[in-house]
Amino acid sequence: MNARLLPLAAFALLVALLGFGLFWNTHHDQREVPSPLIGKAAPEFRLPVLNADNREFGSADLKGKPYLLNVFGSWCPSCVDEHPVLVRYSKELGLPLVGYNWKDDAADATAWLARFGNPYDVIVADTVGRTAIDFGVYGAPETFLVDADGFIRLKRIGALTPDYVEKELKPAIAALRRSGAGGQP
């Protein structure tokens, strides 16, 4: 090879590398940390139900049922963007939708739900944040799909979009039903 072409080749390589970096970052969220919990058993939890004195709800009540767990907070701006998607799809998806009110004030959460609608079948309140650590939550909103055997199948970090529901969530739920991990309808 002609040594004169070496700098040009090196430059072309660098351009290709940086171009790939630009392309990659416009298609991926750099802050997203893939969860190591996918394919593993969802953590056991038992938390107070929002606005129901002394009543608790937890993984034991969901045994044998697939469900969606949606982490939200009234302090979270992206949750407002996501909420219409939950309201629109909650019935259609045909799974219990568990709201996970994370590090929030009960009065604020109630006002927030009154304003934007309540698509949840049940809402648990985690004011301390310990169970959220078990789930590997690091930012709201996050959504988990848990199968009938209690395994986490899918995790969405960031707001659900109609596109994501159609292309990722619905096929994942359909796969659950086919594999027999969809529980009794």
Added chain:
Amino acid sequence: MKQHLYGATLFALLLSLLCTIAAAVQPLDFKDAAEEKRFQSLTRELRCLVCQNQNLADSDAGLAGDLRREVFEQMRAGKSDAQIKDYLVARYSQFVLYDPPLSGSTWLLWFGPLLALLAGAAVVVVVVRRRAAALAHKTPAATAPREEEDW
């Protein structure tokens, strides 16, 4: 006027710095200096998932506070540093470690710079050898640098 503005900016900067420090340092009652030192060095090696370029010791994000409390309580419960790290890695992946262990998925991270260095050295060796060979072909008088040389 200009000086006044400068002073005000400096004051604002100092104030914001103070706020950060005050918020990041939570009152945890350490039983002795050794425990505090261990806690500090451990949280310095762990990454905050919210402000991803900060460690747990420095971050004032809500989650960082929760994780610091968790680390502290596990230390009190007699867990080793390795056990605490395993606990966090199981939930948040190796991304929480500022000093990731050598494994199949991290070998490029560890040896990538060395590979780049070796590749650079190989290029230098090739270029030097070629120049030496080119010079050897010429008469001894031609060793002085000449204007038409490329390199």
